[in-house]
Amino acid sequence: MDDLYRELIIDRYKNPQLQGSMDPHDYSYEDDNPLCGDRIRIDVRVDQEGTVTEALFSGEGCAISQASADLLVESIIGKNLDEVKKLSTEHILELLGIQLGPVRIKCALLSLKVLKAGVYGLEELEEELL
Amino acid sequence: MISSIDIQHVKSEFPIFDREIQPGSPIIYLDSAATSQKPRQVIEAITNYYEQSNANIHRGIHKLAEEATKAYESARARIGNFIGARSQREIIFTRNTTESINLVARSWGKANLQPGDTILLTEMEHHSNIVPWQQLAQEIGLNLAFVNVLDNGQIDLEDYHSLLEREPRLVGFTHMSNMLGTINPVADMTRAAHAAGAIVIVDGAQSVPHFPVNVLELDIDFLAFSAHKMCGPTGIGVLYGREELLEEMPPFLGGGDMIKRVELTEFTTNSLPYKFEAGTPAIEAGIGFGAAVEFLESVGMENIRLHEQELTAYALDRLEEVPGVRVYGPAADQKGGVMSFSFEGVHPHDVAQILDSLSIAVRAGHHCAMPLHEKFHLPATTRASFYLYTDKSEIDRLIEGLYKVKEIFN
Ligand SMILES: Cc1ncc(COP(=O)(O)O)c(C=O)c1O
Numbered sequence: 001m002d003d004l005y006r007e008l009i010i011d012r013y014k015n016p017q018l019q020g021s022m023d024p025h026d027y028s029y030e031d032d033n034p035l036c037g038d039r040i041r042i043d044v045r046v047d048q049e050g051t052v053t054e055a056l057f058s059g060e061g062c063a064i065s066q067a068s069a070d071l072l073v074e075s076i077i078g079k080n081l082d083e084v085k086k087l088s089t090e091h092i093l094e095l096l097g098i099q100l101g102p103v104r105i106k107c108a109l110l111s112l113k114v115l116k117a118g119v120y121g122l123e124e125l126e127e128e129l130l
Numbered sequence: 131m132i133s134s135i136d137i138q139h140v141k142s143e144f145p146i147f148d149r150e151i152q153p154g155s156p157i158i159y160l161d162s163a164a165t166s167q168k169p170r171q172v173i174e175a176i177t178n179y180y181e182q183s184n185a186n187i188h189r190g191i192h193k194l195a196e197e198a199t200k201a202y203e204s205a206r207a208r209i210g211n212f213i214g215a216r217s218q219r220e221i222i223f224t225r226n227t228t229e230s231i232n233l234v235a236r237s238w239g240k241a242n243l244q245p246g247d248t249i250l251l252t253e254m255e256h257h258s259n260i261v262p263w264q265q266l267a268q269e270i271g272l273n274l275a276f277v278n279v280l281d282n283g284q285i286d287l288e289d290y291h292s293l294l295e296r297e298p299r300l301v302g303f304t305h306m307s308n309m310l311g312t313i314n315p316v317a318d319m320t321r322a323a324h325a326a327g328a329i330v331i332v333d334g335a336q337s338v339p340h341f342p343v344n345v346l347e348l349d350i351d352f353l354a355f356s357a358h359k360m361c362g363p364t365g366i367g368v369l370y371g372r373e374e375l376l377e378e379m380p381p382f383l384g385g386g387d388m389i390k391r392v393e394l395t396e397f398t399t400n401s402l403p404y405k406f407e408a409g410t411p412a413i414e415a416g417i418g419f420g421a422a423v424e425f426l427e428s429v430g431m432e433n434i435r436l437h438e439q440e441l442t443a444y445a446l447d448r449l450e451e452v453p454g455v456r457v458y459g460p461a462a463d464q465k466g467g468v469m470s471f472s473f474e475g476v477h478p479h480d481v482a483q484i485l486d487s488l489s490i491a492v493r494a495g496h497h498c499a500m501p502l503h504e505k506f507h508l509p510a511t512t513r514a515s516f517y518l519y520t521d522k523s524e525i526d527r528l529i530e531g532l533y534k535v536k537e538i539f540n
Pocket residue numbers: 163164226227228229256258259304306307308333335336356367498
């Protein structure tokens with residue numbers, strides 16, 4: 001457990017670094033996991049080259065879902081959208097630094113799903129994730 | 131207080147409690163509302179069938195087929211007796227509660243309901259007693275009405291009586307809520323529904339396993355329940371139906387077993403209960419179900435109820451102690467052994483995960499009662515649920531676990 005609830009995760013859950021929303025934004029998307037009520041919205045601004053200049057998340061849910069959103073958003077600032085589109089499950093797990101079972105992994109991946117749906121369009125994304 | 135059952139003895143009947151999830155820590159299983167554990171008697175009945183009597187039932191003219199048929203049919207008789215049915219013809223084997231309710235919707239509903247008719251349900255139903263009616267409503271144009279649930283977790287009986295004035299054709303409600311633990315006043319509710327001219331279907335998934343249920347005393351027309359929540363195997367459940375109603379209903383699925391005679395363009399249906407049992411059933415599960423009922427009878431349903439009442443009162447007291455915990459549902463005397471709670475500042479997933487690391491199994495989510503969670507403005511809750519093998523020391527461990535959650539998140 002002390003593995004799963006690494007201080008980093010609890011800390012980011014309680015004191016998120018990049019929580020909020022932006023208007024105007026270049027990309028924005030929101031989704032939820034109705035099974036557990038986790039909800040995440042991510043807003044992104046990019047410059048002319050398509051590099052992420054600002055990104056924020058908002059939402060509610062379990063520590064894993066919220067911490068992973070905070071860490072993910074932080075990790076994309078300065079990245080080009082092409083790189084963002086290539087982010088994988090491993091990226092999230094690396095950020096969190098833990099292994100997760102099949103139920104909890106959905107909590108962790110919600111933010112990635114939201115981010116990609118925002119910058120990509122949902123259909124392409126589902127092909128890629130599933 | 132002297133406990134109503136010998137908990138150590140009861141526990142020793144369940145092989146799974148010999149397992150240590152982590153060295154030195156046996157599982158603390160507080161998820162019996164989802165499915166119960168299985169006693170040795172049930173596991174042995176299933177193994178014994180496969181090792182000694184495996185054969186298809188009903189048509190075989192050989193020793194094994196006769197034994198298998200006898201075991202399967204005596205399970206049916208035992209289950210019928212257990213809920214006070216007048217005849218085994220009223221006991222239809224299905225896969226589970228969900229299929230039992232679907233059977234009533236598809237068979238009785240399609241044959242008896244007209245566009246514009248009303249079906250009355252309650253806000254505390256499991257999805258399995260909502261969705262089949264939504265499907266039917268869409269298909270033939272029915273109105274669905276829902277009885278309000280009060281903040282204290284009880285059915286709003288005033289609302290119930292006023293909704294009955296709309297003359298619903300069918301009233302469906304759960305005997306006990308799988309989220310709130312609320313035990314509904316079934317006898318009063320069926321009496322009022324019948325007076326209003328409705329047929330009553332009761333979801334007994336959480337009641338039949340935990341206290342005595344008698345379909346005649348409660349005047350229930352249809353009762354649905356699942357073996358797996360009452361010490362029996364998965365894959366088998368029962369629909370009890372009053373014989374006069376079942377006789378009039380068209381068959382549900384078509385195929386072998388449910389027919390008396392088949393010609394190329396038509397068939398005649400078999401008699402009850404086989405009319406509703408198409409194809410080879412889960413024979414070993416039926417036999418296991420019979421063994422489960424025998425086991426429950428040997429402990430005594432009244433004793434199980436008393437034991438769980440004691441646990442419920444104790445758990446409510448102890449949970450209230452934990453700062454930030456809020457339990458939903460009525461007071462102990464109206465409530466079965468189901469504790470759904472929220473924990474301030476901590477999501478149920480996180481609560482369940484930390485408890486799991488302490489070998490404590492609880493459930494986190496909406497427990498197939500999304501409308502009810504919405505009503506209480508909860509995305510999800512954590513649920514601890516009890517059964518005859520649960521003891522107070524396990525509730526103490528749960529409380530310790532919740533303090534650990536608090537420590538991690540503070
Ligand atoms: C009140 C209630 N009704 C119906 C069901 C559905 O039971 P099953 O999944 O066995 O069909 C459950 C079980 O989760 C329940 O608790």
